Amino acid sequence: MNNQTIQPVERFFAAFGKGDLEGLLATMHPDVKIEVEGPASIPHYRTYHGKDGARRFIQDLGSNLQTQQFEVQSLLGDQNVVMAVGVFKHVVIATGKVFQSAWALRCEIKDDQIAHYRFFENTAAALEAFSRN
Numbered sequence: 001m002n003n004q005t006i007q008p009v010e011r012f013f014a015a016f017g018k019g020d021l022e023g024l025l026a027t028m029h030p031d032v033k034i035e036v037e038g039p040a041s042i043p044h045y046r047t048y049h050g051k052d053g054a055r056r057f058i059q060d061l062g063s064n065l066q067t068q069q070f071e072v073q074s075l076l077g078d079q080n081v082v083m084a085v086g087v088f089k090h091v092v093i094a095t096g097k098v099f100q101s102a103w104a105l106r107c108e109i110k111d112d113q114i115a116h117y118r119f120f121e122n123t124a125a126a127l128e129a130f131s132r133n
Helices: 003-018 021-026 050-064 123-130
Strands: 028-036 047-049 065-078 081-092 098-110 113-121
Touching: 003 021, 003 065, 003 081, 003 098, 003 113, 021 028, 021 050, 028 050, 047 050, 050 065, 065 098, 081 123, 098 123, 113 123
Parallel strands: 028 113
Antiparallel strands: 028 047, 065 081, 081 098, 098 113
């Protein structure tokens, strides 16, 4: 494991945990690409570009989800790639439903910043939690 490689992701999670948007954005490369794939009906399932896109991504999360738990269980890095896995529990603000999932994150690091951020979660659980039925 390359400890230097994982440092930007560690800083990202530390800033995320404190609600420090500017600190979080400082971990992102100016040309960052953020990808969260899934059904278009989920507000944060899309691709975001650049620091403005990163800001929008965090705002989309914050305006739609109330985090109750976010746990990083493992963080591994090699060369310029970092993988992280964990679990989370959110309440969807619009529905009041719980969205709970295991998650995985793959980041590519460039110039000691996150250049590519790709997040994976249980999209079926997201659909259920965001459903107004």
